[in-house]
Amino acid sequence: MTPEVVAVLGGGMWGSLLAELIRRNGYPVQVWSRRQGGDMQAVVQPATVVVVAVSVAGVLPVMQGLKTLPPDAILVSTTKGLMPGSCSTPAQMWQRAFPEHGVVALSGPNLAAEIAQGLPAATVAASVRVEAAQRVQRVLASERFRVYTNDDPLGTELGGALKNVMAIAAGVCDGLHLGANAKASLITRALAEMVRVAVALGAHAHTLYGLSGLGDLLATCNSPLSRNYRLGYGLAQGQSLAEILQELQTTVEGVNTTHVLVQLADQRGIRVPIAQQVYQLLEQRVTPQQAVVELMGRDLKAEFHPNPL
Known part of the structure; x- marks a missing residue:
């Protein structure tokens, strides 16, 4: 089998971390980033695996700059x-x-800061x-990073x-100090909502009960390392959205995803x-408190419904 050659497009924390994991596995890696510039096509040309590690806002610019892929190369998103306008996923x-x-x-419960510390994770x-x-x-799996x-x-x-x-909702819950019962209820119903959306769009329900659904949900709803959690927590503490985004100084994908999801659901x-x-x-x-009242005051119904959509 021909050894893989990897190109990573995106020089942020996640892209740099993936490049390091791959490099430690013995595969040659080249990294291109928008900030450093350079010829993206030249970085991609020798690659058999192209990893795209950019935000939603960066997908189209990279796609427009990437004219061709080498024969037999695979692309990893x-x-x-969710992409604004088309409501498509990046892949x-x-x-x-x-x-x-x-x-x-x-995708999976992959808080980059933990993986960078050498803590075990799966994806x-x-x-x-x-x-x-x-x-x-094969390219990514290691003793500390298990890949399914x-x-x-x-x-x-x-x-x-x-x-x-x-x-974001979980951060609000903790920011308002609503307790363990409320948070457990929220996460459980959040998973049901995620499954409902995924099935309606053609995905398999069982996928959402795996690492990329439930696993990632638990990680991001319970860690201050999650930017989305921190945004929700800040809103509950009385900060404005602009203040929180200025403080975080990084992309918070949940903001865009919320808008696209509501549009798609409508x-x-x-x-x-x-x-x-x-x-x-x-x-x-609404205020965080009003949002809680709205969710708690919804019509009573059975937990499970024969028509999940």
Whole structure:
């Protein structure tokens, strides 16, 4: 088997960390970043695996700059979010741009700061082309970074995107000091909402109960390392959205994802009560306290419904 050569597009914390994990596994890696500049196509040209580690806002610029992929190269999308306008996932966009190539979605409970400290973590490499996911698995897997595969990239990406919305809600819950009962209830219903959206869009429900759904949800809803959690916590403490974003000085994908999700849910007729309240909060139409009242005052019903949509 020909050894893999890897190009990482994105020089932020996650891209740099992935490059280091791959390098430690003995694979040659080149990194391109927008800040450092350079010829992106030249970095990609020798690669057999191209890892894209940029924000949602960076996907289209990178896609427009990437004219071609080497023959048989696979592309790995690590972006957690939904594309404004099209409401597509990043991997769906990449697959449309490069239909002849295997596209893999990488997602899981992967707080970069913990992985950088050498703490163990697990993730999912998902693709409709099983061999492409397996190639990524071999490139990334190590004693401290366990990589699983599945054949549901849509569900895998939706898990990673939707949990950011729910992490904002969890941050609000903790910021208001509502207690363990409330937070457990919120996370449980958040997972039900994520499953409902994913199934309506064509993903498998069981994917959302795995690492990229439940796993990522638990990590981001319970850690101050999560930017989305910190945003929700700050809103509950009386800070404005602008103040929090200025303080964090980084992209908080849950803000964009909330807006796209609510738009998508309205178009498809999907019930997303938690996302709706997060949206109202981000738009300053309700206070954190009012959002809680709205969720607690919804019509009574059975926990499980024969029609989950």
